[in-house]
Amino acid sequence: MSGKDTGHGTQRLALPGVFTAEQAAVTAAAIAGIQRADGAIPWFRGHHLDPWDHIEAAMALDAAGDHRRAAAAYHWLARHQLPDGSWYAAYADGDATRPTDRGKETNFCAYVAAGVLHHYLATGDEEFRERMWPVVYAAVEFVLELQREGGEIGWRRDPDGSACDGALLTGCSSIHQALRCALALAELRDDPQPDWELATGRLGHALRHHPECFLDKSSYSMDWYYPVLAGALRGAAGRARIEDRWPEFVVEGLGVRCVSTNPWVTGGESAELALALWAVGDSERAARVLRWIGHLRAPDGLYWTGYVYADEAIWPRERTAWTAGSVLLAVAALTGDEATGAVFGGAGLPRGLEAEECCDRS
Structure with missing residues (x-):
């Protein structure tokens, strides 16, 4: 397995006013400190793990050059994938034997494709890519079972196996990005997936x-920026x-x-908006937003979840791996990290079969 220790890849993560390379290394090490020995990355130790945020933290470790720990996070997913290709929505402290929410959320499951492609592009590890392909394939097949006539994808299966009513714009935007990454992985294997192409196109058209x-x-900011962040x-x-x-x-000077x-205002949403701004060519404003949330950075390199400015109070009193991860990923994009740029920029990702093409071929 290819791998590097945390900090070796952070020299390029220096962004004036956001953090120095040394501070980036501290943040990456703090995320690594939350990771369990088995590879699981809960929000923070003692809290739950959800697969989406687990993957975001793993991607941040790759962006910081800690490929060994990132690979361990993906291997945790491979070991604990359920027979239908899914994962539970939450596990107590990342302990796979203690799921606390036995529902299965589609965007949580799809995102493994984005993470696996990101790790492969960061490392060139062909053995990893081949090992993870069956995991990605099964996860995508689970997700697409919940696609509806209009192209949208239902957000969850309940523990009894029934599909919940409704689709979420944020979740479906993330799924659309993940499906494009899955198609890229299929292309690398010369293994065409025409059903995925059609599903991706239909979902993009709906979005x-x-x-x-x-x-x-x-009323949620994620519904505002996520179609941009995820490339729809x-x-x-x-x-x-x-x-x-x-x-x-946007609250000028404080965040999103x-x-x-x-x-x-919250650190995760602010960093993700910065990534969306970068994706549409507004790097200057993206960096400004990241500078604003410096007030959320703690001495240990993690970031407080949010700040209630009406009360001048940090709330909640928690520092999550995924908040710090979102900051590292935004900085990685802004400073030219190729793997992060490829997955979030999306210029080279397959788009799927667009709805207009489907009509032309019918």
Whole structure:
């Protein structure tokens, strides 16, 4: 297995006003300190693990050059994948024997494709890519069982196996990105997946043109920027979406509200917005947003989840691996990390079969 220790890859993660290379190394080491010996990365020790945030933290470790620990996180997923290709939504402290939510969320399961492609691009590890392909394949097949007539994908299977009503715009945007990564992995194997191509195209069409397909979560900032971050909207359309609700969600000098109605800015949403800004070519404003959330950085290199500015109070009193991971990934994109740029920039990822193409071929 190829691998490096934390800190060896952080020299290029210096971004003025955000952190130095040495501070980036401290942040990466703090994420590594949360990781269990078996590879699991809970939010923080004693809290739960969910697969989506586990993968985001693993991607950050790869961006920081700690490929050994990142690979361990993916091997944890491989060992604990359920027979239907899914994972449970939450595990107590990352202990696979103690699931605390036996529901199965589609965006949590799909995201393994983005993480596996990111790790492969960061390391060139062919053995890893081949070992993880069956994991990705099974996860994608599980997710696509919940695709609906309009192209959207239901957000969850309940513990009794029934599919929940409704699809989430944020979750489906993330799934769309993950499906494109899965198609890229299939191309690397010369293993065409035409059903995935069609499903990806249908989902992208729904995200761009049919907001009525999704549950109304418009008060959440993730629903605002995620179609841009995950690549469903780019160019002029992506920039217009960002500008449309900027005053509603952005608190100048502090960060991004999680919910438009609450006086609460959060580090994860702020870093993800920065990544979305980078993706549409606005690196200057992306760096500015990252500088704003310096007030959330703790001495141990992790980041507080959020700040209630009406009360001038840090809340909740927690520092999560995924918040720190989102900052590292945003900085990695801004400073030219190729693997991060490929997965989040998306220029070289397959787009799937667009709905208009389907009509032309019918």
